[in-house]
Amino acid sequence: MHVSARARNMEPSATLAVSAKAKSLKREGKPVVSFGAGEPDFNSPPSAIRYAEEAMRGGQTHYTPGAGIPELREAVCAYYKDRFGLEYKPADVVIGAGAKPLLYEALGCLIDPGDEVIVFTPAWVSYVEQIRFFDGKAVLVDTSNNSFIPRIEDARRAVTNRTRAMIINTPNNPTGAVYDRDSLASLAKLAVERDITILFDEIYERLVYGDSVHHQVLNLVPEARDRTIIINGVSKAFAMTGWRIGYALGPSGIMGYLNDLQGHITSNACSVAQWASLGALREAEADVVAMHGAFSRRRDLIVDLMREMPGVTFTEPNGAFYVWFNVEGLIGRSWRGEIIVDDAAFCRILLDSKYVALVPGSAFMAGGNVRVSYANSEEEIREGMRRLREFLEEID
Numbered sequence: 001m002h003v004s005a006r007a008r009n010m011e012p013s014a015t016l017a018v019s020a021k022a023k024s025l026k027r028e029g030k031p032v033v034s035f036g037a038g039e040p041d042f043n044s045p046p047s048a049i050r051y052a053e054e055a056m057r058g059g060q061t062h063y064t065p066g067a068g069i070p071e072l073r074e075a076v077c078a079y080y081k082d083r084f085g086l087e088y089k090p091a092d093v094v095i096g097a098g099a100k101p102l103l104y105e106a107l108g109c110l111i112d113p114g115d116e117v118i119v120f121t122p123a124w125v126s127y128v129e130q131i132r133f134f135d136g137k138a139v140l141v142d143t144s145n146n147s148f149i150p151r152i153e154d155a156r157r158a159v160t161n162r163t164r165a166m167i168i169n170t171p172n173n174p175t176g177a178v179y180d181r182d183s184l185a186s187l188a189k190l191a192v193e194r195d196i197t198i199l200f201d202e203i204y205e206r207l208v209y210g211d212s213v214h215h216q217v218l219n220l221v222p223e224a225r226d227r228t229i230i231i232n233g234v235s236k237a238f239a240m241t242g243w244r245i246g247y248a249l250g251p252s253g254i255m256g257y258l259n260d261l262q263g264h265i266t267s268n269a270c271s272v273a274q275w276a277s278l279g280a281l282r283e284a285e286a287d288v289v290a291m292h293g294a295f296s297r298r299r300d301l302i303v304d305l306m307r308e309m310p311g312v313t314f315t316e317p318n319g320a321f322y323v324w325f326n327v328e329g330l331i332g333r334s335w336r337g338e339i340i341v342d343d344a345a346f347c348r349i350l351l352d353s354k355y356v357a358l359v360p361g362s363a364f365m366a367g368g369n370v371r372v373s374y375a376n377s378e379e380e381i382r383e384g385m386r387r388l389r390e391f392l393e394e395i396d
């Protein structure tokens with residue numbers, strides 16, 4: 001059968017691949033500690049489950065409006081008003097089957113073949129693949145020279161007359177960086193000046209620690225509003241990854257196109273999951289705060305344990321639930337005779353020998369690094385880090 005060049009050129013999602021491998025080793029009875037896919041280990045909030053049950057019993061099991069049930073779109077607007085003081089109309093909100101398809105739909109509505117999208121690297125695995133799928137060109141801007149916060153000069157240099165969009169992800173996956181006010185504002189001003197759309201992925205906005213603050217880009221640069229699409233969802237903050245609900249907010253014109261595109265792909269997102277998300281947005285604030293507390297303690301724990309790791313370096317993360325560390329000093333060295341040729345080999349040998357799953361940095365456009373997702377219990381974090389340290393000490 002003929003397979004399209006688009007499909008052949010696509011890299012499968014490495015985050016999903018690592019977690020699938022970890023799960024299958026676990027099924028074989030191996031004592032796996034998975035720091036692979038970024039998903040909270042907590043149960044979804046009781047209010048989400050109650051709303052879902054009531055929806056199923058009450059016959060809410062049909063197609064919904066393509067952009068989502070009005071109640072949920074209203075709740076998303078209320079959330080944005082309360083949390084950031086931003087006024088959106090429910091008509092300018094699209095509910096999708098996760099943040100991931102909404103990003104895809106947004107890119108599909110923004111880029112023509114050959115158009116450029118600025119992506120700050122290290123970057124979450126799906127951005128570049130989604131851009132390529134629309135025959136767009138991802139223009140990568142490395143942030144590792146500045147603690148993973150883009151320098152405005154570097155961003156400015158990447159802009160051409162084909163630049164259509166810039167993806168900003170703070171708090172950041174995979175680095176855990178939280179963009180400071182000035183850096184974020186200058187990126188948004190650059191977008192305004194050069195007529196570039198901002199895709200503002202703030203799916204980790206509830207997960208910042210210590211003195212760090214998450215800035216909503218439109219609070220800093222309100223004049224960017226008519227060129228900004230906000231992407232958020234219930235996956236991370238509410239521990240609801242499997243329900244698959246995300247939301248996008250933006251100017252009416254473009255949101256209409258997103259809705260039309262979604263109408264040809266998923267129609268609406270799952271009806272029951274939309275009701276569950278409504279339950280979460282209305283009643284799960286205390287759960288979010290409790291989960292944040294647990295993540296904050298885990299973050300402190302893992303940062304302390306990372307400091308003891310020989311041969312690797314890392315920058316302390318301030319947000320999300322990831323630690324990003326550099327393994328370049330280990331490339332070319334060996335573990336029990338096996339050469340660690342790159343970051344992927346590092347992760348493979350570690351998983352096969354110590355049953356600790358990590359994601360190679362090359363999946364995030366930054367080889368020579370590795371990502372740890374610490375959305376695990378403190379006990380698992382201690383055990384996984386103990387094995388990682390043992391592995392590092394055994395490298396010749």
Ligand code: PMP
Binds near residue numbers: 100169201245
């Ligand atoms: N953006 C980022 C930065 C992410 O890490 C993820 C990971 N899941 C998503 C978007 C997609 O989230 P969702 O589960 O809502 O599709």
Ligand code: GLU
Binds near residue numbers: 016036124
């Ligand atoms: N976003 C999470 C991660 O980076 C979940 C998997 C995915 O959607 O990529 O691990």
